[in-house]
Amino acid sequence: MALKYAWRDRSRCRMCHVCDEIVACPGEGVGQAEGCVGCRACELACPNGAIKSKDRLGSGEEIKIRVDGHSAHVPGRITVKDALEHLGYKFSKYPGEGALFAPCEVGGCYSCALKIDGVLRPACVTAVRDGMEIATSPTDLHVPRRIVEGWMCHTVGGVGTPWYLKGGRKYVEAAVFTCGCNLRCPQCQNWEITYRGKGSPMTPEEAAVKMTLTRRSCGVDRMAISGGESTLNRPWLIQYIEELRRLNPDEKARIHVDTNASILTKDYIDELVEAGMTDVGPDLKGLRLDTFMRISGLEERELAEKYRRTSWDAVRYLADKYLGEVFIGVGIPYNKSLISIDEVSRMGEEIFKIDSELQVCVLDYRPEFRQRDIVRPRVEEMVRVWKILKDAGLKTVICQTERGHIGP
Numbered sequence: 001m002a003l004k005y006a007w008r009d010r011s012r013c014r015m016c017h018v019c020d021e022i023v024a025c026p027g028e029g030v031g032q033a034e035g036c037v038g039c040r041a042c043e044l045a046c047p048n049g050a051i052k053s054k055d056r057l058g059s060g061e062e063i064k065i066r067v068d069g070h071s072a073h074v075p076g077r078i079t080v081k082d083a084l085e086h087l088g089y090k091f092s093k094y095p096g097e098g099a100l101f102a103p104c105e106v107g108g109c110y111s112c113a114l115k116i117d118g119v120l121r122p123a124c125v126t127a128v129r130d131g132m133e134i135a136t137s138p139t140d141l142h143v144p145r146r147i148v149e150g151w152m153c154h155t156v157g158g159v160g161t162p163w164y165l166k167g168g169r170k171y172v173e174a175a176v177f178t179c180g181c182n183l184r185c186p187q188c189q190n191w192e193i194t195y196r197g198k199g200s201p202m203t204p205e206e207a208a209v210k211m212t213l214t215r216r217s218c219g220v221d222r223m224a225i226s227g228g229e230s231t232l233n234r235p236w237l238i239q240y241i242e243e244l245r246r247l248n249p250d251e252k253a254r255i256h257v258d259t260n261a262s263i264l265t266k267d268y269i270d271e272l273v274e275a276g277m278t279d280v281g282p283d284l285k286g287l288r289l290d291t292f293m294r295i296s297g298l299e300e301r302e303l304a305e306k307y308r309r310t311s312w313d314a315v316r317y318l319a320d321k322y323l324g325e326v327f328i329g330v331g332i333p334y335n336k337s338l339i340s341i342d343e344v345s346r347m348g349e350e351i352f353k354i355d356s357e358l359q360v361c362v363l364d365y366r367p368e369f370r371q372r373d374i375v376r377p378r379v380e381e382m383v384r385v386w387k388i389l390k391d392a393g394l395k396t397v398i399c400q401t402e403r404g405h406i407g408p
Contacts, residue, residue, distance in 0.1 A: 004038030024197025045195035107197030108179030145201035159331035160281025173222030184297030187371035208243030245276030262307035283331035348392035
């Protein structure tokens, strides 16, 4: 296998220290070629595109590890994920394909976490070492973990927040954000959370206790989780919602999940509702595959199409089975540099075919992360978008603008 290391382009580096502050580097720091294990987390997180993976000269020394009780030899200075792939194990970015699920690749979501020397650690950002013990099938007794950050009292809410709660000065919900995402949106507006791998992972119970306390301090009934991508670590999210429901048994309590819906399959939706989810905000990234890829930053067409199709199917299934039981808010993007007005109109028509009662929230994509050359849509543009979607027959449309929300 080709060994990699992270190379820093000094001409592009702005000394923002993101690679030091949020990246879970398993080596000796960015640009330290000899100590790098080629995980690529710093390359994914760098907002300036100043870090690139390069081939390392030489094959490196081999080390001996044990996987599921069997001894094996693998190259040194690589990640556990790379070592397992070297031994023939398969990893996937779409769950349920008979492979280990490793979607975020920065160590935030813990979906790829394995028992490594007896401790649950993400395979994507853990370096192999001589004599390491790895178990690829942790026992049923293990408790899932995930890094979550940004506990706050929110005055606006997210895609899955009912329109009538937006726009006021009072808090509408308590919110938290999960680290790690399976998309690579170049205009990501929450990228410091999305690419964060540093931090202490929490169990579902620990996170639910903290959210319950946050709810009380905010004086609200709604408890929201977003990201990053909140749905990546399925066992963690299901147990978190179950714990929230146990700790908040009152009828007023609402549990809100915002998601890109890219892995939100029918059985996953059923499990979320059964666990206690009351509100959901699937955020669609486009109708056409090319648009979806441009906005999501994905380069693999087959994977992108799976994600795009799953997200639209999720909205249809939610509307068909749960509209009225679960509040559903659908997010769609707008920025003329990323998606045309015509495609936004067609998205509105498709959502109308699903159900005209669905709340639609249009997000005005602004310059952020690696897409700082785009211009945030003017209020007048968002008014036009609102009118187009209303003309499509949608009953509730709200548009995010720099001056607040338009609609419904």
